[in-house]
Amino acid sequence: MAINILLLLLGLVVILFAAALFTNAVEWLGKRLRLSEGAIGSVLAAVGTALPETLLPVVAILFQGGDLGKEIGTGAILGAPFMLATLAMFVTGLAAVIYRRRRPQGRDLCITASVMRRDLGFFLVLFCGAVGASFVIPAVSPAIPPVVVRGVIGALLLGGYVLYLVLTFRGGEATEHELEGLTLRLWFRRWLIRPEDEEEPEAFHERRHAHGVATPQYREISTQLVLALVGIIGGAWVFVHAVGHMAAVMGVRPLVLALIIAPVATELPEKFNSVIWVRQGKDTFALGNITGAMVFQSSIPVTLGIWLTPWNLQASSGRIPAALASAGIALAAAAFVWLAAGLGRFQERCATCVRRERPCVSMPSWAMVAGLGFWLVFVWGIIAGLLR
Secondary structure (H helix, E strand, O other): OHHHHHHHHHHHHHHHHHHHHHHHHHHHHHHHOOOEHHHHHHHHHHHHHOHHHHHHHHHHHHHHOHHHHHHHHHHHHHHHHHHHHHHHHHHHHHHHHHOOOOOOOOOOEEEOHHHHHHHHHHHHHHHHHHHHHHHHHHHOOOOOOHHHHHHHHHHHHHHHHHHHHHHHHHOOOEOOOOOOOOHHHHHHHHHHOOHHHHOOHHHHHHHHHHHHHOOOOHHHHHHHHHHHHHHHHHHHHHHHHHHHHHHHHHOOOHHHHHHHHHHHHHOHHHHHHHHHHHHOOOHHHHHHHHHHHHHHHOOHHHHHHHHHOOOOOOOOOOOEOHHHHHHHHHHHHHHHHHHHHHOHHHOOOOHHHHHHOOOOEEEOOHHHHOHHHHHHHHHHHHHOOOEO
16 A cells, blocks of 8 residues: 555656646747647647546556446546546636735636637537437437447547637637746756856856747757656556555445546646646636646547447436436536636626736636535535445
8 A cells, every 4th residue: 555655646746747847848839839828728738638538548448348448448538527627627716716816817717718618618519419429329220230320429529629629729819928938948058057157147147048938949849748748648647557556455446446536647637737827827728728628538538438338328227327427517517617707797807918908807716616516516426325
């Protein structure tokens, strides 16, 4: 047990460190490509940090195999959006409260409402389709081969994500955020010291500063991105395996591991990236990182589940299946934030965006913190025996 705890902490530290590298590199990549905040947060950051939780069901289904592998894979596929819509939202809102004194917008979240409503709107449609597929596939006429039905549904989900990408990259203006220097460059600044700098400290500091914050080359950005992704995936892998061994020792069932414990571990990159951006006052980046990952999780991994597993979420007894309940709660939590982002009384420019002349809305942090309540409802259902 002690070894597992040490591995768990090691994985956590690696994820934290790699997440800081990733957020810095992806911001510079977006700036070099002149992408909008929504594209940077909802696509570049979201897809990159979604890799660990996407790999988990793939490994379970393809390499574990059998009914156990399919059960774990299905639980992991459904557990990822569930955790993003509940705990990830909660952590982001809580970060805004904790760092309220150092943020220009205080505890409120300054967001581009169109980005959040677009992301959550796509998630609600795609995930509803994924859940509905569990009921449609068995109800289709026997004359139609199941593989055709599964293929059509999966193609529709993938097509929805492609449409989402087109709209995301087409909309919005290039980000104008001031960025810190590329981390790898800042690390290597100490190699710029020359003997004559000891006699000309001002010249050295000017050159060192310029080297640190100058626009980096694509090869520098890509190198840092690769290092960060390797760290995120490796840290999540260590974390998940440590949690898995601990769950086995404690006698936790695979479905609970797949729905709760494993997604909590693999969603850590999104949570930490968002906390970093919230602390810096970049709320659209922070929330887009989560909502963009939700759209990704409701299309790509779900399609794999529909194609490679029975994808049966229906109730076969008096109790509600935990997998179906988690999907329903994720949809309810996402709908709550979607409504909060669009309510008329939240349509006010925050002080930060007034100065930058950027369209935004100010949303209270409690709308995000409420995600904890949705997660506790699910946990209560498990403890009370209402879910199987």
